[in-house]
Amino acid sequence: MSSTTAEPVRRPPAARRPTGSRAGHAYLLIAPAVVLVLVFLFYPVLSVFWESLRHHNLTRPLDDGFAGLDNYRALLADELFWRSLRFTAQWVFVEVGLQFVLGLALALVLNRTFVGRGLARALAFSPWAVSGILTTTIWILLYNPTTGIGHYLASMGIGEYGTSLLSEPDTTFWALVIAELWKGIPFFAILILADLQSVPLELYEAANVDGAGPLRRFSAVTWPHIRKAVVIATLLRAVWEFNNVDLLYTMTAGGPAGSTTTLPLYVAQTAIHDQDFGYGSALTVTAFLLLTFASMVYLRISSGDSKEGK
Amino acid sequence: MSLATHDDVGQAPVPAAPPARRHAARKRRRSMGDRLMLWLPLTLFLLFTLVPLYWMVLFAFRPPGSTALVPWPITLENFRRVWEGSGFGVYFRNSIAVAVASLVVSTVIGMLGGYALARLTFRGKNVFLVIMLCTQFIPGAMMLIPLFQIFNGLYLTNSLWSLIIADTVFHLPLSLVLMAGFIRNVPVTLEESAQVDGCGRIRAFCAVVLPLLKPGIVAVGSFAFISAWNNFLFAIMFISSQDRFTVPVGLSYLLGEFGSDFGALAAGGLIAVAPVVVLFAYVQRFLIQGLSAGAVKG
Structure with a gap:
């Protein structure tokens, strides 16, 4: 926080001073959003691709396993x-x-x-x-x-x-x-x-x-x-x-x-x-x-x- | 049809029409045909919108078996039946809990990120923004399976937390982008002069920006609340026990009991729409300002 009050005399708009700690603050501020989106949006999107190559039916747990392209063949x-x-x-x-x-x-x-x-x-x-x-x-x-x-x-x-x-x-x-x-x-x-x-x-x-x-x-x-x-x-x-x-x-x-x-x-x-x-x-x-x-x-x-x- | 009046205006020498004159010209444009072009479609649209809503209100307040077109004498019998008998009291509490939690989390996190977007420069800012916008295209139906598996791994299925997290994450990017817009509208100079007066960045934000941000916070929060309140797919996928149902799920079960009790169904529908109506009254002007194409989602 000290950097924000370090130069009180000249004060160009905040956006024009990308000092190291500033950028650090920015990453801290966006961190919660980034984490949530990565964990609950991006990881799921990727995992769907992997999941589509598997046999996985909750009602038939014994058949679980790698399926290759079976699911896609069934789909066609x-x-x-x-x-x-x-x-x-x-x-x-x-x-x-x-x-x-x-x-x-x-x-x-x-x-x-x-x-x-x-x-x-x-x-x-x-x-x-x-x-x-x-x-x-x-x-x-x-x-x-x-x-x-x-x-x-x-x-x-x-x-x-x-x-x-x-x-x-x-x-x-x-x-x-x-x-x-x-x-x-x-x-x-x-x-x-x-x-x-x-x-x-x-x-x-x-x-x-x-x-x-x-x-x-x-x-x-x-x-x-x-x-x-x-x-x-x-x-x-x-x-x-x-x-x-x-x-x-x-x-x-x-x-x-x-x-x-x-x-x-x-x-x-x-x-x-x-x-x-x-x-x-x-x-x-x-x-x-x-x-x-x-x-x-x-x-x-x-x-x-x-x-x-x- | 109204060509004659336009020609009148056209022949008038108006290189630099004074305001009064221009006003007169605009007034004169309102010919008979012109007025018809306005009020006829407007009436039709409003009938199409409002008659279905009225139909639900009618059934909700009318005693069962009545065929009157006005709900008089008004009865609250349908509401009592659906609130106690069908468990809407419980669903309503669950929905409120989920929607309020999702509102708080997505607004707070949105405000943090929005501040970074509005006021700070950092490497990867544009990438971050583009990713946030891209998430708006991810369909909820496509996330059912992977999210279910994640929540299952976290032992959160059949818990309201799964809904809070899923609704929050889906709404978060929009909250963030909207919030950045609202923060940008607060002049930087205010914040800077507070900092000159010796406030730290955080105190400057709380003392100067936050009060001015109130309308923005209410708008962003309302959007988040409505989106969580209305969510159906996640609730029906993640929740299995009846005491944790939300209102949309309860409504879908009433719909399933086909043909039995339309009064209860309509009353349930009114319960589902009541909180949203209040927020909509506030939020609708932001919709039309168009600051939020993403908010117009559904």
Whole structure:
């Protein structure tokens, strides 16, 4: 501590004096974070790779041992794996696509000035704080034929008295999509709104002076400004929709007949129910590599785009 | 649709419009069609958001069997049943313990690291920052197996500590980065003049920076609390005995008892959301300031 008071007369900003003890202090300060992250995040990530090469099933302790690539071979032959892969792609694509369109619309609306905007924002964003399980709870109530809103609509003569949306394969997918959109649209809007607010008002006024209509204003002023934020927001949403397990786990448990199982959900079920850690780890590694690969491809494509655009 | 008004504005000679004039122009822009473009989508969005929430409130406060669309007369019967009969009283205490512990640990460690990031230079700072950001992409589901094994080795499975540690570690990088931002916003000069007055770095921090940091601490802590409170996967994987369940796990079991008691389910849902609503009211303005893309996770 003495070094901090050693030169009271000249005092350049602290950040410009990287003396030995300063740096020492810094390492002391970040040490707890580094230790926790190394032990409970990085070591586990590495250990999953090793674990995926082993037979390790809690329900069959006698079979434990080195497996080589057995788990991966089993995975390639696993029909549920391939189906989960297809469903994951469908789920992420549909969710992020709709969240992009509707979330952008919500952000544009909430970016305008009107009476009660603060309240409207707070209400519109409230699903952000709601957990995946609670989302399931709410939508189960809404979708259930006896408690759901359809019951009331039917008794008023709108629509017909429905069966449970979650038991029919055709309707299950869209029922899930809508429930997730309820949470996802506000998320996307929050990510975009911050950037929308940074668009200088003068630009809109200039566009008005030039006689630009709403569409033209959007394409010439708003879009170029928020384009980068949109690229990042869609990537983040895609990663999170990929990782999102809670809603699917509790609403359909991947059913009916595995038709709504994403890859991470398959991982979770293998870990929680089957307790097959070896195979679950192989699934984990595969999901991890696919996610990283897809993110890199996406970033490459979208950054290539912007170079051409500018 | 509202082109006519725009043309009006366009033909007006406005090389350097005085503020009053500009204001008038903006006011005039509010044509009929323009207002419709605002209020129609806004109403639809708010209905989509609020009707489902209202549905839960309705079922929670309505006597079983009633089909009224307004929960009147209000009954607390559902809450009593779920709080005592289904054990939500216990789950609630467990969840509070986990979320508060995770809040305290991740905020304190986040503040230490955040201070280093904001005020000190050290070799490897950028690497450290990049690693912290990268952790945000690690999916919780992928960590179930390895974390379970670590906790098993530490004899922490089926203990609330496993949840506290896992929730803290997952949230820590975000707490740290957010905290660095808040500390950076406190002028360095304040701290330096305290040091000139003879305070050590630690005293200068406590006396000068800490009071100004209060809103930041509340925000960072709220984010940590909400994320730990809402966590479901870790709780269902690491905890096996019912007296250590958290609220989301209890809720998932209520969901499992399908079709039986929707009033209890809705009441359980309201219990699950109650603490979060209070914190959300505070935290939501930080969300929109966009200082925290990482906070918008889920």
